[in-house]
Amino acid sequence: MIKATSPCWTRRQWMAAAAGLAAPRIHAAPAAPSSPVALARCPAYDNRVLAGMRKMFDQLGGIGALVSGKTVAVKINMTGSPRDRTGYRPAWDTRWSHPVVIAAAVHLIGEAGARRVRILEGSTEDDHPLEENFLIGGWDPADLLAAAPKVEMENTGFLGYGKEYKRLKVSDGGLVYSEFDVNHSYSECDVMVSIAKLKEHEQTGLSLSLKNMVGIVPGTVYGDSAGYDQPAERPYGALTMFHKGNRQPPEGTPPEKDPQSSREPGYRIPRIAVDLVRARPVDLAIIDGIEAQTAGSGASLDAGSPRKIRLVNPAILIASRNPVCADAVAAAAMGFDPMASRGTPPFENCDSTLELAEQAGIGARDLKKLEIRGATIAAVRTPFR
Amino acid sequence: MPESIPFRWPASWADAANLELLKGAPIDCIAGDAPPPFSLGGLPFVRLDKDRPPEGLNLQEGVWPGVVAATRKDTAGGGATGAAWVDSNASVVRLAQLRKPGKMVWLTYTPPAGNTVVPLDGFVKPITEAEAYGAHWVIALDGFFAGQIAKRDEKALGQWQRMMAALRFAQSRRGQRPWEPVAPLTVASTFEGDDKLLSEEFLNLAPRRHLAYRALLASDIGARSFAGQKAVIYLENTPPRGAVLASLLEFAQAGGLLIAPLGTVDSPPEERRSEHSVRRAGKGRVAMPLQKWEDPFTLVDQVHVLLSHREDPVQMWNGADVDAFYVASPNQDRAVARLVPYASGPTLPITLSFRKTYRRARVVTLAGEKAVQPARGQLGTEIAVPEFTDYAEVELED
Structure with missing residues (x-):
């Protein structure tokens, strides 16, 4: 459980908790669901990725029943500027979902009978077609568009190809937000796939398939460019509204539930991630841990960070129908305890998204309750600290 | 003198x-x-x-x-x-x-x-x-x-x-003075009159988006060849007429992308892209803005998308405040990318990716020079440029 002694609680929350109301507190679901997790060694971004992922999907019981005849949204991770690299290493190798992994997933989803596959990511700095941001990052998107029949891409950081934003409701009412306005792509899909990178995050400890979903919101509504009367036309800037709660979304967009709640990023972002996953559930989580970086989710760390980015080669792929289960195995593969709470690495300065997601009933994080198929964690563990 | x-x-x-x-x-x-x-x-x-x-x-x-x-x-x-x-x-x-x-x-x-x-x-x-x-x-x-x-x-x-x-x-390096910019885009304008600020600022801001260009006076349209160019923007809010229009349309019909003000042509648009309506013109396309051009920084970005970053002759990573002025010798067998950083202090490690394949490369700074091995990247020949201050250039040879 998230401890009631969490230092980020406001006086109001303390009083609510003391009164038994426990306003921001989430009671654990009686038994968070668990799904098998496929864990595979994959040493490089080559043709072994497709073979490995095919085997992993088989280990999960196949994906045909999930995707056949469906429109499948594939939320990838392209955090930060496409013009930044960690040293000389392309972002694909360090902090982004690698195109070879995306292409393999798209190919297999198409092969399993998906009617349409839509690769999605929201830029926080432009309203380019997503294809252009692949090019800016240094990758030809043609590979991905040809990976299966009827593959499309969309930059979901703004209205994109939609005419209006679509509203997603958070089941159970939400922790910070009860509803979100998003690009049409996230409501006009039958299946949601989250393809994340195996990485840490300065403010949430980990950035895996759950945290990846924070990127489904448009910067025009929740980013620094958002207007007060209405969404901006183009996105730019960070999601400061999410991180610091410095303001509410534009008029007409549902505000957060309690503007008096903690403004601390380490309190807010894990909860918002959980809210978003409950608003747009993840049906298939894939984590690219073939190559990665430690310490942070961007090409550089926050000023004053005592840590240094280190390039690592965990050489693994993880997949599960449940994002919490996938992330728990990923955390363990990174050398962390998925049962850790605030104050324990990697959650030194934040609440655990895994813990909150488990309490919200999204999925189980206790390795003892998880069935891991393929490699063992002990065989693949690559300590990030 | x-x-x-x-x-x-x-x-x-x-x-x-x-x-x-x-x-x-x-x-x-x-x-x-x-x-x-x-x-x-x-x-x-x-x-x-x-x-x-x-x-x-x-x-x-x-x-x-x-x-x-x-x-x-x-x-x-x-x-x-x-x-x-x-x-x-x-x-x-x-x-x-x-x-x-x-x-x-x-x-x-x-x-x-x-x-x-x-x-x-x-x-x-x-x-x-x-x-x-x-x-x-x-x-x-x-x-x-x-x-x-x-x-x-x-x-x-x-x-x-x-x-x-x-x-x-x-x-x-005086011998390189006649070398011409390697750029897929020509920016043609009078650079005068009501649109002077728009056109001049476009040139000023294009490097911020790493959009390589050649500039051309509107009066020279027709006199200079657009050979090798992928796109031409006629950067005036008044449509071109007469011989100027004919030259620009000839470029489009031969396969180029003409970006021109509202009212330049009246054929029906086929698609909308980057706040422009785009229509076929022979083997090429004509793009016109949905609304009059006003913001030069936004326009630079829109033009870059209309052209596509695929056409960038050189790409740069970790150089947000660095200009890469890429010029080539008349017969194109030698080239240099001049890197001008604007922030104080050393740059980050920069990667350049050239669409053209080069066999030899040297990174030259005010402190010395070093031969570097061009590496094959996903979109071109990549050169790693170590941190530097004030200036560096990458010299390239076929």
Whole structure:
């Protein structure tokens, strides 16, 4: 459980908790669901990725029943500027979902009978077609568009190809937000796939398939460019509204539930991630841990960070129908305890998204309750600290 | 005179003693509003009168180059989209060269006055920036620097020597002056009238988005070939007519992308892209804005998307405040990408990716040079450029 002694609680929350109301507190679901997790060694971004992922999907019981005849949204991770690299290493190798992994997933989803596959990511700095941001990052998107029949891409950081934003409701009412306005792509899909990178995050400890979903919101509504009367036309800037709660979304967009709640990023972002996953559930989580970086989710760390980015080669792929289960195995593969709470690495300065997601009933994080198929964690563990 | 390198004599240097400093330096004339009241030891004096420039010169004021500091401690100044605001002379020089070909551009700005303090090591960048674009900066010291040199302060003299070394470096590259920019886009405009600000700012801001361009006066459309160009933007809000329109449409019909103001053609659009409606024209396309062009920074981005980043002849990573001016020899077998950083201090490690394949490459900085092995990247030939200050260039050979 998230401890009631969490230092980020406001006086109001303390009083609510003391009164038994426990306003921001989430009671654990009686038994968070668990799904098998496929864990595979994959040493490089080559043709072994497709073979490995095919085997992993088989280990999960196949994906045909999930995707056949469906429109499948594939939320990838392209955090930060496409013009930044960690040293000389392309972002694909360090902090982004690698195109070879995306292409393999798209190919297999198409092969399993998906009617349409839509690769999605929201830029926080432009309203380019997503294809252009692949090019800016240094990758030809043609590979991905040809990976299966009827593959499309969309930059979901703004209205994109939609005419209006679509509203997603958070089941159970939400922790910070009860509803979100998003690009049409996230409501006009039958299946949601989250393809994340195996990485840490300065403010949430980990950035895996759950945290990846924070990127489904448009910067025009929740980013620094958002207007007060209405969404901006183009996105730019960070999601400061999410991180610091410095303001509410534009008029007409549902505000957060309690503007008096903690403004601390380490309190807010894990909860918002959980809210978003409950608003747009993840049906298939894939984590690219073939190559990665430690310490942070961007090409550089926050000023004053005592840590240094280190390039690592965990050489693994993880997949599960449940994002919490996938992330728990990923955390363990990174050398962390998925049962850790605030104050324990990697959650030194934040609440655990895994813990909150488990309490919200999204999925189980206790390795003892998880069935891991393929490699063992002990065989693949690559300590990030 | 055009090849002379000018130095503005500091007001505080009241006698000729400091002429000694210029012995052996690549400076070969004194420039200013009025000559100092003593003999210049044989050095010519050039009066900086913009209305009556000396023969062969084109005097432009320019700005002190750099990233504009913000009032807050933790951030640089920003443009409308949050990108750092850069004061650059690149477009001033290139436009001056376009308007008066064959004349050497001298930038006459002086160090910032008021509360702005220029560190002594900040005087190299104005030299390297001007020289990268084929111009000279009229070297000007501020009061502090001039005073320290007059006192023969070791640090100040060391920085002076760095400045002179930067000039010698640039002199050694004079043979590259005729090299032309490698760019898929021609920006054609009168650069005058109601749209002067829009067109000039487009040129100024294009490097912020790493959009490579060639500039062309509207009056020269038809006289200059668009061979090798992927796109032409006719950057006026009044549609082209007559022979100008015919030349531009000919380019589009042959397979190019013409980006032109509202009302240029009236055929029905096939698609909407990047706030423009796009229609077929022969083998090519014509894109017109949905609304009149107003914001040059947004327009640069829209044009880049219309053209596609796939057409970038060079891409750069970790160089948000760095201009990459990429020029090639007339027969294209040699090329150089001149890297001009605008922030102070060392750059990050930069990666350049060239669409063209080169067999040999050297990274040259003011501190030395190093052969580097071009690596095959996903979209082209990648070159790793280590951290540097003030200036670097990547020399390339087939």
